[in-house]
Amino acid sequence: MPSTLVIGGGPAGLAAAWAAAQVGDQVTLLDDNPALGGQIWRGGVPAAHQRFLDPSITVRTGVQIHSANQIPAADRLILATGTRERFLPFPGWTLPHILGAGGLQAMVKSGLPIAGKRVVITGTGPLLLAVGAYLRKRGAMVVLIAEQAPFSRIAQFTRELWREPAKLFQAAQLGWGLRYRADAWPIRADAGSITIQGHGKIPCDYVACGFGLVVNTELPALLGCAIDAGQVVTDSKQRTTIPHIYWAGAGSVDRSILEGQIAGFDLERARPLYPARDRALRFDRRIDQAFRLRSELSNLAAPDTIVCRCEDVPFGAVWQQRDWRSAKLQTRCGMGPCQGRICGPALEHLCGWPASSVRPPIFPTRLENLLDERR
Amino acid sequence: MIRITINGRSLEVAAGTTVAAAVMTIQPGFRRSVSGELRGPLCGMGICMECRVTLNGHRHERSCQTLCTPGMEVVTDA
Numbered sequence: 020m021p022s023t024l025v026i027g028g029g030p031a032g033l034a035a036a037w038a039a040a041q042v043g044d045q046v047t048l049l050d051d052n053p054a055l056g057g058q059i060w061r062g063g064v065p066a067a068h069q070r071f072l073d074p075s076i077t078v079r080t081g082v083q084i085h086s087a088n089q090i091p092a093a094d095r096l097i098l099a100t101g102t103r104e105r106f107l108p109f110p111g112w113t114l115p116h117i118l119g120a121g122g123l124q125a126m127v128k129s130g131l132p133i134a135g136k137r138v139v140i141t142g143t144g145p146l147l148l149a150v151g152a153y154l155r156k157r158g159a160m161v162v163l164i165a166e167q168a169p170f171s172r173i174a175q176f177t178r179e180l181w182r183e184p185a186k187l188f189q190a191a192q193l194g195w196g197l198r199y200r201a202d203a204w205p206i207r208a209d210a211g212s213i214t215i216q217g218h219g220k221i222p223c224d225y226v227a228c229g230f231g232l233v234v235n236t237e238l239p240a241l242l243g244c245a246i247d248a249g250q251v252v253t254d255s256k257q258r259t260t261i262p263h264i265y266w267a268g269a270g271s272v273d274r275s276i277l278e279g280q281i282a283g284f285d286l287e288r289a290r291p292l293y294p295a296r297d298r299a300l301r302f303d304r305r306i307d308q309a310f311r312l313r314s315e316l317s318n319l320a321a322p323d324t325i326v327c328r329c330e331d332v333p334f335g336a337v338w339q340q341r342d343w344r345s346a347k348l349q350t351r352c353g354m355g356p357c358q359g360r361i362c363g364p365a366l367e368h369l370c371g372w373p374a375s376s377v378r379p380p381i382f383p384t385r386l387e388n389l390l391d392e393r394r
Numbered sequence: 395m396i397r398i399t400i401n402g403r404s405l406e407v408a409a410g411t412t413v414a415a416a417v418m419t420i421q422p423g424f425r426r427s428v429s430g431e432l433r434g435p436l437c438g439m440g441i442c443m444e445c446r447v448t449l450n451g452h453r454h455e456r457s458c459q460t461l462c463t464p465g466m467e468v469v470t471d472a
Contacts, residue, residue, distance in 0.1 A: 051440055053412070053461045058439055062410075081459070103441045115422040115434030125438030129458065130411030131418050235441075328436070328444060331429040356443040356454070361436070383443070383454070 020045045023283070024091055026084060026238065027099035029057020031268025031275035031282075033064065033071040035097045038283025040073045047077045047091065054080055057101055058121055059272055062128040068276070085388070086379035087241060097265040097282045098251070099275075100238050104142075104229035105364045107312075108326050108334060109319040111208030112228070120150045120229035127157055134158030136224040139213050141165040141205050144231050144310045145190070152193040154227070162223060165203035165215045167230070168310050173201045176309035183302065204316060216315075230312060233364045234269045240377040249367075249374070255293055257282035271306075274299035317369055326369075327362040329355020334369070343372040356383045398466040413457035413468055414438070414445045423472035424457065432472050447471070 023039040025032045028050035036048040048055070055078060056064050064072060084090060104119040106112070118126065120142055127133045138159045140147050143166060151161045166173065180187040205228060206214045214220045236246045244259035244266065245252040251266040253259055257278055259266050267278035277296040281289040320326065322335030332352040340346040343366065346353065352366075353359030358381070359374075366372050380389065395406045400417055407416045414435050417424060423432035424445050435445035440459040448469040449455040457468070 052459060103437060103439065106436070113427070113431055113433065115424075115432055118435060119437050122436055122438035125458070126412075126415055126418060126435060129438070130408060130415035325431075328427065328433070328442070331427050331431070356446070357441060360441050 021095065022047070022093040023095045023097060024049070024093035025097045025099060025283075026050075026090070027057070027101055027268065028052070028055035028078070028080065029099060029101050029268060029275065030059060030068070030272050031101070031279035032057070032097070032099035033060075033068070034276045034279030035099055035265070035267050035283035036076050036279075037071040037073050038280040038288075039095070039097070040075050040283075042283070042285045042288065044095070046073075046075070047079070047093070049082045049084070050078075050080045051083050052080060058125060061125055083382055083384070084238060085382045085384045095263050095265065096242075097257075097267060097279075098239050098242075098244075098259075099266070099268045099279060099282075100235040102232035102234050102269050103360065105231045105233045105368070106228070106361055107230045107316055107319060107365055107368060108324050108362075109205050109207055110321050110324050112205075113325050113328055114208050114210060116211070116224065117208050117213075117226045117228055120146055120227040122229070123225055123227040124150045124153055127154065133225075136160065137162050137222065138225045138227060139163050139165065139215065139221055139223045140227045141167075141203070141213070141215060142229040142231075143167045143312065144229070145306060146229060146232070147227075148190065148193045148197070148199065150227055151197045151199075155197065161197055162221055163203075163215065163218060164197055164199040165205070165218065166199065166201050166310075167204040167313055167316060168201055169313065170201035172309050176305065179305065186302075204313075204319075206319070230316070230368075231307075231310060232269070236374070237358075237360075237377050237381045239264070239266060241379060241381055246374075255281075256286065256289055270303040271299060274303055312368060320369065326365060327352040327355065327359075329353075329357050329361075332362075337366065338370060340370075343375045346372075347375070358382070396462050396464050396466075398462050398464075398468060400468045401470060407462050411462050413447065413449065413455075413460045413462055413466070415458075416462055417445075417447065417457060417468060417470060421470070421472075423470070425471040 023044040265282040267282040268275040320334040330351040436442040
């Protein structure tokens, strides 16, 4: 029986594991989180997708992959490591009441009580609206959703949504009654408040802040898969440039599920899904376009604003460096425990530096774990 | 419910609560940065490493990726 290993148990990984099991593979699914579902289904896979939890799949959660030797052998490897949020540094962004937009949502899904708390949501993208709707449902006072994109772009995007009535309905349902403002972005944070462009200083308990999503390309890059403009390069069957390695996910849930199924199925069952996947991909590209970052956001960080939170490197020490490598060598920017996962995407926007090469271990790990691998 | 201790203080949390969520209910800060700033979780998904705590004597554990278990001893750096 051919074997398939799936890494990442979000919508794409779950769909991939299920599809691979359907075509008769022996499937193992690994995930770094304490439970399956990824970020979007943290706290439970919805009833409509419960079928993905096929009992024939061997599931191992809480598994962190830090190097290639640690990946169990399989005939086929499907990577579905998902995305993380992009953060842009602004004065005060390292204060403990500032979290990611998805970050605060994940914390609430993981048991953080939010009822009665004043929350300001800011950054960009449809995620802000989804997070606002979720936090409000859990009793938070969502004071403001401040979206950086210009009103004109959002208006045009919303008009285009008429072609996708289901999505328009979903957006209207999420946004109903929420104070959502375009052309608004964070200027600075102080203890217990956030100052938003055009809206002044707003007292709050938490700020949920995210500037779009960045693909977790570390593992595919480590395995030699080609990466282009922050995306894993794939063909129509979701094959990467390395034989037997597939990639799925990192967009909307709809697209992630389709890509997962295409990666997991055989060619015959995958092919009919191509048009739906391509349509979902086009929709995601329209979102990226509508919510692209405005140039003013490049000027938020002051010289003393910390860019690298692990090593406390201020923007002033980094911006005159030649490239990412020189910033690392001269300032230790990106050399701490997160290995540039947070400051890398920020500096990509602020300085135009592409991500640098990846080397194992891709996550900090104990020495005994590395020694175990050699035995 | 699950009983854990955070910096010696006893706390009861619902099953399925992560250590990060439990710590956040009682204090904002998790660690001190290399220059002494108070820090708490940012990403909530195991990427940023800002939520590191000592769990049952193991240092530098990511509290957002760990579920509370009965009797767990959590020590923060801040």
